[in-house]
Amino acid sequence: xxxxxxxxxxxxxxxxxxxxxxxxxxxxxxxxxxxxxxxxxxxxxxxxxxxxxxxxxxxxxxxxxxxxxxxxxxxxxxxxxxxxxxxxxxxxxxxxxxxxxxxxxxxxxxxxxxxxxxxxxxxxxxxxxxxxxxxxxxxxxxxxxxxxxxxxxxxxxxxxxxxxxxxxxxxxxxxxxxxxxxxxxxxxxxxxxxxxxxxxxxxxxxxxxxxxxxxx
Numbered sequence: 001x002x003x004x005x006x007x008x009x010x011x012x013x014x015x016x017x018x019x020x021x022x023x024x025x026x027x028x029x030x031x032x033x034x035x036x037x038x039x040x041x042x043x044x045x046x047x048x049x050x051x052x053x054x055x056x057x058x059x060x061x062x063x064x065x066x067x068x069x070x071x072x073x074x075x076x077x078x079x080x081x082x083x084x085x086x087x088x089x090x091x092x093x094x095x096x097x098x099x100x101x102x103x104x105x106x107x108x109x110x111x112x113x114x115x116x117x118x119x120x121x122x123x124x125x126x127x128x129x130x131x132x133x134x135x136x137x138x139x140x141x142x143x144x145x146x147x148x149x150x151x152x153x154x155x156x157x158x159x160x161x162x163x164x165x166x167x168x169x170x171x172x173x174x175x176x177x178x179x180x181x182x183x184x185x186x187x188x189x190x191x192x193x194x195x196x197x198x199x200x201x202x203x204x205x206x207x208x209x210x211x212x213x214x215x216x
Contacts, residue, residue: 005122007030009036010035012060017056023111038064040062043068054079054082080103081100084114085105086108090135093135093136102200103126103128127185153194157194170188191203
């Protein structure tokens with residue numbers, strides 16, 4: 001049985017695609033199952049295959065990354081998607097997080113960082129490049145939270161939410177808090193329901209927007 005993490009690349013720059021394929025060529029842990037030069041082509045190719053992680057750029061011809069994420073999430077809500085782009089502007093980051101991506105990596109990232117992002121996402125976590133996290137914090141710290149709208153969370157829920165912001169995977173959260181991954185998943189579901197968030201990215205935005213933790 002093939003246990004490698006399968007990856008699909010969506011980018012309109014051939015050099016980027018070739019470079020990424022070179023990263024994982026002959027790897028025992030990762031497999032590039034295919035690529036596409038735009039969102040429309042990606043949708044067509046993904047109809048006949050399943051992959052663990054999709055890496056997508058934002059600006060592309062015919063169908064951009066935002067529209068691609070939106071369409072894939074409608075059909076496959078659990079699909080893990082990482083944005084790989086040069087754009088670190090707040091409007092792009094926040095929109096992609098709201099659409100449900102679980103990773104946002106800048107193209108100046110090292111191979112090691114990209115692999116770390118893929119591993120985090122595959123394990124049920126989320127990953128944002130340090131520059132991306134800084135942009136989110138700078139943007140959202142300018143918004144004063146409406147305290148009456150902040151949902152009261154239990155201490156355990158706050159612990160888990162804090163570790164989510166620290167980009168810990170379900171397994172890592174479980175090990176740190178001495179609880180099972182199933183319990184972690186149950187707490188995450190409760191957090192989503194309580195905060196009205198649609199996904200983990202929504203929880204990140206919620207926590208920062210409401211200044212729940214001093215170091216975020």
